[in-house]
Amino acid sequence: MKLKSVFDxxxxxxxxxxxxxxxxxxxxxxxYVIQNPDCxxxxxxxxxxxxxxxxxxxxxxxxxxxxxxxxxxxxxxxKLLIKLQNGALVEAxxxxxxxxxxxxxxxxxxxxxxxxxxxxxxxxxxMGCTFCATGTMGFKSNLTSGxxxxxLVHASRIADIRNIVFMGMGEPLNNYNxxxxxVRVMLKQPFQLSPKRxxxxxxxxVHAINKLHNDLPGVSLAVSLHAPVQExxxxxxxxxxxxxLQKLMDALQTFQKNSQQKIFIEYIMLDxxxxxxxxxxxxxxxxxxxxxxxxxxxxxxxxSTSQFETSSIQSVSSFQKILRETYKIRTTIRKEMGQDIxxxxxxxxxxxxxxxxxxxxxxxxxxEDLHL
Numbered sequence: 001m002k003l004k005s006v007f008d009x010x011x012x013x014x015x016x017x018x019x020x021x022x023x024x025x026x027x028x029x030x031x032y033v034i035q036n037p038d039c040x041x042x043x044x045x046x047x048x049x050x051x052x053x054x055x056x057x058x059x060x061x062x063x064x065x066x067x068x069x070x071x072x073x074x075x076x077x078x079k080l081l082i083k084l085q086n087g088a089l090v091e092a093x094x095x096x097x098x099x100x101x102x103x104x105x106x107x108x109x110x111x112x113x114x115x116x117x118x119x120x121x122x123x124x125x126x127m128g129c130t131f132c133a134t135g136t137m138g139f140k141s142n143l144t145s146g147x148x149x150x151x152l153v154h155a156s157r158i159a160d161i162r163n164i165v166f167m168g169m170g171e172p173l174n175n176y177n178x179x180x181x182x183v184r185v186m187l188k189q190p191f192q193l194s195p196k197r198x199x200x201x202x203x204x205x206v207h208a209i210n211k212l213h214n215d216l217p218g219v220s221l222a223v224s225l226h227a228p229v230q231e232x233x234x235x236x237x238x239x240x241x242x243x244x245l246q247k248l249m250d251a252l253q254t255f256q257k258n259s260q261q262k263i264f265i266e267y268i269m270l271d272x273x274x275x276x277x278x279x280x281x282x283x284x285x286x287x288x289x290x291x292x293x294x295x296x297x298x299x300x301x302x303x304s305t306s307q308f309e310t311s312s313i314q315s316v317s318s319f320q321k322i323l324r325e326t327y328k329i330r331t332t333i334r335k336e337m338g339q340d341i342x343x344x345x346x347x348x349x350x351x352x353x354x355x356x357x358x359x360x361x362x363x364x365x366x367x368e369d370l371h372l
Contacts, residue, residue: 002085003060005146006033007153009185015058021051031190033061034153060085064150069158080154084123084147088140090169092151093118094159097335116163117155121148121179122170127203127239129224131268133302134169142175148182152191164193167201167222167266171239173208180215195219199264203239204248213259221255222264222295223248227274228282236273249286256290265294269311269319280319284327294323294331 004011006029013023025047032044041055067089068081078094095118099111123140125132155161164186166172172179179200186193195218202209203224212221227233233240252263265287269275287294296319299310311319316333323331 003063004058005063005144005150006030006055006059006061007149007185008144008146009181010145012059015054016051019050019054021048021054025051027189029055030185034156034190037062037153037157062150062153064147064154066154078158080151080158082151082154084143086141088123090120090123090143090147090151092120092155092168094155094161096159113160114162115159116165117152117159117161118165118168119148119151120168120170121166121172121175125170126174127171127237129203129226129237129239131226131236131270131299131302131306131308136302137169142178143170145178145181145185148178149185152186162193162197164198165201165222166199171203171205172200173202173205173212176205176208183216183219201264201266203237204243204251206243206247206251209248209251209255213255217259218261220261220264221252221259222266223252224266224268225283226266226268228279228286232274232279236270245286252290262291262293265292266297267294268297268299269316270299271309271311271315273308275311275315275319277318277322280322281326284323284329287329288327292329294329295334296320296331297334 006012006026009026012026012029016023016025028046029044033039036043039061041052041061063085065083066080067083070079070081071077076096080092080094082090082092084090095116097114097116099114100109120143122142124137125134126139128135152161152164164183166179183195183198183200185191186198187195195216198216199220199222200212200216201222201224209221212219224237225233226237227235230240230245233245256263267274267283283294296316298316299308301310320331320333323329
């Protein structure tokens, strides 16, 4: 019989309740497993006797394992290749930024070391975005909520994770129930992440956006917009045909009205496709009534056969200047991280970089905070 992940909250709650065990015992179990990754069930103290036999027969401490760990040459990025119970592989990426770099108001910036974990929600992806490596895999399967949470468990052993972004393999809102349940676990003990430090990214699954705030209040929304008009979106994002731009904007307007939160807009810069000044003005007009932060993403090559090229630094800077100065929209340029280990944005596809694998984990103290 296939054993379930103990971090699958609905499963352990159901099994415990059926056995007359208080489901709140899940929290000390999670805490012990995180602190003692190689533990066996009998080592966990102070559980009801019935819980031990149930755990042995139904659950595993971890259903996934860390298959490989790769570190970028500059030390800012680590890619985890995680093997699931069914043998499939998914990738998660730890990004490190030091928020003290630079000046703020003429003074050194406050802050410190921050780590962001980029999490996968599916094996492969249905969306087929033409600039994204994951899209070349096609869709294989959804992850369970436990498999999603286990990525955080594995990553926590190499960095102190403060931020979570669902920007890894898959479309999170196409695996809605599992993602929502996983996030709810991350908000509880022993993880206790703040909802404002969790961001869920989507290509624009309208019906899911419409219920996201009610299900996960306070969690941030990022939208992979990538083009200011429907025609270009459909060209580079085939799934956009199912979600017309106007319906998407209506859903975002409702989300913002209900949540009173800024929305993060992801915009990949493709040379000659969506990076001209006219595109910047169209984007500014589209978003000028919203409270958004636009993140311009330099295109990361996904192999010699890629049909796209990276926009020039001049084009990206000009695009940013128009949005900032003409439309007064906060616009950032994403720092390229992890390209040498295929861990950068749009590069996640199950493979192993042609570099030496790190045989164990190391303590890394740089970091990234995508919200700053």
